[in-house]
Amino acid sequence: MTETVPSYLSPTGQEIVFLLLGAVAVGSALLVVVTRQLVHAALWLVLCFGALAGCYLVLTAEFVAWVQVLIYVGAVVVLLLFGIMLTRAPIGRAADLDSGNKIVAAVVAIATAVVLVTVVVDGFRTAYAPLDSATGSAKELGSAVFRNWVLPFEALSVLLLAALIGAIVISRTDIRGRD
C-alpha cells in the first residue's frame, strides 16, 4: 500500500464499474428501507447483496464474492423470506410498515454514514493498493486467514459456537433454566 496515488480525473474501467455497483448497492439498500411492501424489501436486499458481491469481484476478491452470494443471498435472504411467509406476507402495500421514528432513524443512519466515511477517507487517504488477481484468490486468502489471522478466526469460531449452543438451548422446550 505504498504506491503513488493515481489521479482521480482519469478513472479506469474497474473504478467506473466499482462506482456503478456501489450506486446500485446503496440505491437498493435505500429501497429495502423505503419500500412499503415487506417481501419487496427482502428482494431488494438480494440485489443489494448481489451488487456488494460484484464490488468484491471488481476488487479481485473472487472467493469472498461467491461466499457472499452463497451465504447472504442463498441462506440469509431465504431464511428472511421463509420467516416473512410463515408469519405474514401481504401482497401490496402494508400500512403498518411506516414507522413514527423514521426521521430519527434517518438522522442516526446519516450520522453513522458520515462518521464511517470520514474515518475511512481520513485513514486511507493516501493508501493505494494495486489490484492484481493473485491477492484475492482462495489460496492467498486461506493462507492469510490460517497463518496471520488464525487467532481472530478462532475467536470468531468460539463466538459463533456459543451463539449456536444458545440458539439450541432457547429453542428446545425440554431444557429448563434453574429456578
Add this chain to the structure above:
Amino acid sequence: MPEVLDVAVRLVVIVAAFLVLPLVAGQMEHKVMAHMQARLGPMYAGGFHGWAQLIADGVKFVQKEDVIPAAADRRVFGLAPGVALVPYLVVMVVIPVGPGLVGVDLDAGLFFVLAVMGIGVLGSIMAGWSSGNKYSLMGGMRSAAQLMSYELPLVLAASSVAMAAGTLSLPGIVEAWQWWWLPWQAIGGVVFFTAGLAELRRPPFDMPIADSEIIMGPMTEYAGIRFALFMLAEYAGIIVISALTSVLFLGGWHGPLLPGPVWMLLKVFALVFVVIWLRVSYPRLREDQLQKLAWAGLVPLALVQLALTGVVRVLAV
C-alpha cells in the same frame, strides 16, 4: 481478434448446450417413465418414439394466453421464471466437458456454482409468494425450508472433494482426480447427489410441488410460456446437478478408450437416467421426513466424509 472469436465460440456452444441438453433430458424423462410404467404416450409425431411431440408441446406453450391472476404481484410474478432459469445457464459456463473445454476456468469455480445454484431456488420462492394463492405460498415456504436444510450437506460434500484435490477450480478438480477417489469419496458423492436432487425439488423430494395436496406448489398459477420456463429450469437443473456430480465425484472426462467429452456426456446422461429412475420408484417424502433426512442423515454423513478426506489427505501426502 482470436481471443474474441474464442470467447464467442465458447458462448455459442454453451448456449446451444443449454438449449438442447435440457430438452433431451425432458424427452428422456417422458420416454423412460413411459416405458418403466408400461405405457407408451405419444408415439407418432416425428416418427421415432414421437420425438417431435416435444416441439409440438413447445409451440403449444408459446401460443397460450399469458394469464396473471388479479391478486398477484405482477412484477415479481413475471420475474420469477427468469430468476429460476438464468442461474442454471450461468452455472453451465464453468462446467468443464473436456481438457480445456470449459467456458471460464474460475479460481473458485466450485463456490461459484454452489452460490449461483442457490439463487435459482429464489425463483420458486418468489413465484410462490407473488401468485396470491395459498397453495403457491405453501409451496414457496416448503421450497425455502428445503433449500435451507439441503444447502449445508451440498456444500459440505462438495468441500470434501475440494479438500481432496487441493483446489476450488472445477477443471483443476477433474485433473487431480484418480480412480481410487471413487471409493474414497463415495459417501460424499451420494450425499451431494441426494442433496442436489432435493435442491431441484425432484421426486422423492418434491414436497414443494406435491401435486396431490397443493396442486403444483409455486407454479400453480403459471401457464403458457412462463410455466414452460419453469419446466425448462427443472430439466436444466437436472443436467447441471448430473454434470456437477460427474465432475466432482465420477472424474468428469476421465475414462478409457473413448474421447473425454464423450465420457462426460455418458456420465451425465447415466446420472440423468438415475434421476428419472428415482422419480418413478420412490414415493414422496413427508415434510418432517425430508427435514430429518437432511439434518440427521446427510449432514452427519457429509461430516464423516469430510473427516475421512482429511485423515487420508494427511496420511497419504
